[in-house]
Amino acid sequence: MIESSIVAIEYKNVYKKFEGANYNAVSDVNLSIYEGEFITILGSSGSGKTTLLKMTNRLYDPDAGDIILFGENIRDVDAVLVRRRIGYAIQQVGLLPHMTIAQNIAIVPKLLKWDKERIDNRVRELLTLVGLDSDEFLKRYPHQLSGGQQQRVGLARALAVDPKIMLLDEPFGAIDAINRLHLQDELKRLHSGLKKTFLFVTHDINEALKLGTRVIIMNEGQVCQFDTPKNIIKNPADGFVKALINSHREQEKLWEGLI
Amino acid sequence: MELIQFAQRNYSILLRALSEHVQMVLIALILSVALAGMLTILAMFFKPIGKFLIYLSSIIYSIPSIALFALMIPLPGLGLGRATAITVLVLYNQFILLRNFITGLNGVDHAIIEAAAGMGMKPTQIILKVRVPLSIKSIFVGIRLALISTIAIAIIASFIGAGGIGLLVTIGLETNNNNRIIWGVILSVGLGIVANAILVFIEKRIKR
Numbered sequence: 086m087i088e089s090s091i092v093a094i095e096y097k098n099v100y101k102k103f104e105g106a107n108y109n110a111v112s113d114v115n116l117s118i119y120e121g122e123f124i125t126i127l128g129s130s131g132s133g134k135t136t137l138l139k140m141t142n143r144l145y146d147p148d149a150g151d152i153i154l155f156g157e158n159i160r161d162v163d164a165v166l167v168r169r170r171i172g173y174a175i176q177q178v179g180l181l182p183h184m185t186i187a188q189n190i191a192i193v194p195k196l197l198k199w200d201k202e203r204i205d206n207r208v209r210e211l212l213t214l215v216g217l218d219s220d221e222f223l224k225r226y227p228h229q230l231s232g233g234q235q236q237r238v239g240l241a242r243a244l245a246v247d248p249k250i251m252l253l254d255e256p257f258g259a260i261d262a263i264n265r266l267h268l269q270d271e272l273k274r275l276h277s278g279l280k281k282t283f284l285f286v287t288h289d290i291n292e293a294l295k296l297g298t299r300v301i302i303m304n305e306g307q308v309c310q311f312d313t314p315k316n317i318i319k320n321p322a323d324g325f326v327k328a329l330i331n332s333h334r335e336q337e338k339l340w341e342g343l344i
Numbered sequence: 345m346e347l348i349q350f351a352q353r354n355y356s357i358l359l360r361a362l363s364e365h366v367q368m369v370l371i372a373l374i375l376s377v378a379l380a381g382m383l384t385i386l387a388m389f390f391k392p393i394g395k396f397l398i399y400l401s402s403i404i405y406s407i408p409s410i411a412l413f414a415l416m417i418p419l420p421g422l423g424l425g426r427a428t429a430i431t432v433l434v435l436y437n438q439f440i441l442l443r444n445f446i447t448g449l450n451g452v453d454h455a456i457i458e459a460a461a462g463m464g465m466k467p468t469q470i471i472l473k474v475r476v477p478l479s480i481k482s483i484f485v486g487i488r489l490a491l492i493s494t495i496a497i498a499i500i501a502s503f504i505g506a507g508g509i510g511l512l513v514t515i516g517l518e519t520n521n522n523n524r525i526i527w528g529v530i531l532s533v534g535l536g537i538v539a540n541a542i543l544v545f546i547e548k549r550i551k552r
Contacts, residue, residue: 144462168463
């Protein structure tokens, strides 16, 4: 499953505690993620999964520990520069409502001062890549798109400057079940063609196991298990992971009972 | 009839009063928006400053205008006349403008701000390219309110020799000339209505 021996993201003894909280949001996380992996981070709300993700592009800074991207400690790099190198996609609210689809996708290329022709070409290329007709969508505004279409635009925007690392924070959280399955399949297809490292946060165990080449399971700020989906099902590391898998099995029983 | 005859005889006085008033209001408004804009950007970087500025400007706003005009006269460089009037108008406007600007800019959905930051926009870029366009409505409401209030308060400024429509009213009062007073009111109200209409029009154009 591991596609390369180059370490893309490394977390070393990472801690994060929010002001006023009396527990660690993220506690002693140590992980190595290789280039080209599709990592899903699974946990319930408050598990620290989003905090871990947001520390990766310095939206938050850890209280202790180091985060190293391709050998470079991001503590030593200007936060703005770190973010421009990383693709970042969140639920559809992340599209800027006052900008057209084309302008939204062009944000980071513009920040990096690409010339207009290069930006225009890239925007069209990206829309095609995420399965949207560019002539139809370029000049529309986010509110004129369905949730699924907005999410595709969000992905296109995150991919705009061809970042090596993509952070995806529950990007399909607000999408209906059918469209969600489509988007998951397409994201998998995108990943396999791109040789990028994906870090994908979700609270949906199906999504985590379906998309991840390896899955990080988090609870109360700590990593319970980091392994391939198969190994997680075969050998759950602790009671929490067991409970998580069992809860899903319970749901399956419900289905079997109904059929 | 009498009113119209008065206007025909004195149209140059009325026109002059109106043009003085428009000038005073426009200069005061431009300076007010510029000052409030700068203070708002400052407040975006240092949150407590925003609260303090709104508080301070609310105190100034609660001083009766005629008293504030009088208080300003002894200050160096001001004295009687238009400079003092404009200073006071700019001070009054800060409360209206800052409140609308700062609450507008702070009211932008936090998730949108974080998305912009996550893409690598710098703090100033987030203010100018995200916060300002998304709070344009609140910004315009502030400017409109400030404009209307400036037109009204500038009437009082005639007491300190700033001229304008207020002069029609004060001289009308002193000489017991009702026509002057009524024309003062008509011009003031008319100016308010026209100015409001122009801003509403601009606002609609900007919002597409």
